[in-house]
Amino acid sequence: MNIPLLRTSLLExxxxxxxxxxDLFKQLCFEMSEKDTVSIMGxxxxxKSTLLHAMGGLDCPDAGEVFFRGDSIYKMGHRWRGTYRNQHVGFIFQSYHLLSELTIQENVALPAQIHKGRKNAMHMAEELLDAIGLSDRLTHRPQELSGGEQQRVAIARALVNNPSLILADEPTGNLDAATGEKVLHYLFQLIESRGHSLVLxxxxQQVAELCAKNYMLKAGILKEVDV
Ligand SMILES: Nc1ncnc2c1ncn2[C@@H]1O[C@H](COP(=O)(O)OP(=O)(O)OP(=O)(O)O)[C@@H](O)[C@H]1O
Ligand SMILES: [Mg+2]
Structure with a gap:
């Protein structure tokens, strides 16, 4: 039997x-497999954000469980959860949360530095920034970039540890339509080529349609829908 990548059971x-x-969730149940791409509207x-945080190990539900590859993430110790958040999950937020005192390359390298060392992390950051079309901006600071460029940096940072699960909370919510499209193009290209799974x-609706499966969160229940 295949163990789902992520499963929530009776979440409240x-x-x-x-x-x-x-009462946000009514015994909410959900599961996804490795390499699934899933959108959540509502x-x-x-x-939606609360659910994403619960999935990513950031917000403990009042009842129910979140399983990652069969492990109940809130029943594991906080060290396990720290590793989960750092190694297995990549978060992308609506506002980019980049560190203004670091260069673009340093921002992307940061999550990888503890485990891979600075030199390797900086190398991996350079590769990702190249893949996302920002190789000529490595030494810039975030405030010297446009919104769309900053979000591409945030995507590279979320992917630097090669996490199996990307959790993206309205990643193009602050961008105009054309810029948002460009950012999503890079995100989906990377997700496909590197085999990440995604909850977006x-x-x-046009953004939701980019995912293979679509869900609607309404009155505490997550339901699969056609978009
Ligand atoms: N710390 C908190 N204390 C009290 N209520 C909260 C807290 N965090 C969230 N809520 C409430 O929970 C509900 C869900 O919030 P959440 O941010 O998950 O919604 P969302 O679906 O992501 O909305 P949006 O589309 O506006 O981002 C909201 O009504 C919010 O006010
Ligand atoms: Mg939200």
Whole structure:
């Protein structure tokens, strides 16, 4: 039997505020295989980012489990989860979260430096930046790049440790349509050529269509849909 790359079982997450309680997921179940590409759409506030964080080991659900290749990630120790986040997951956010005091190449190399050493990490960063069309920007700082270029750097950084799972939260949400298209072109090219799997949160149908499977998060339930 094939073990899924990622599986969530009966996931629940609730937020309590002074007067109300928000129940985000209703025993949410989901699974994906190695090399799957999956989109998640849903209204603002439906819990897409929260779900992505739960999948990536960043936000412990109130009930239920997240399994990565059969391991229940919140039942493993925090060291295991640290390795999971660093080695097996690559996060791409809507705002790029690059470090302004580092060069582009150093930003991309950073997640790989602990395990591979600075020299190897910088070499891998150079290769990725070349693949993503930014080889002439290695020594620039993030603030010297356009939004689309910064997001391509963030993609290279997410991929530098060759993670099996890429989690992207509205990666083109801050970009105009043409720039967003270019960024997605690079992202999907890299994902296909390197065999990553992808969970992509988006508000845009044309972006969702780039993935092989499409889901809608509504009223706490994740349902596969045709787009
Ligand atoms: N720390 C928190 N405390 C209280 N409520 C929270 C907290 N984090 C998120 N929420 C609530 O949970 C709900 C889901 O938030 P989430 O960010 O996952 O939505 P989303 O689907 O990603 O929305 P968007 O499309 O706007 O990014 C929202 O109603 C939000 O207000
Ligand atoms: Mg969100």
């Amino acid at each position: 997450r609730r937020y309590k505020t002074a007067h109300t309680q928000i 209204a603002s506030g439906s819990g 949160v988006t508000h845009t």
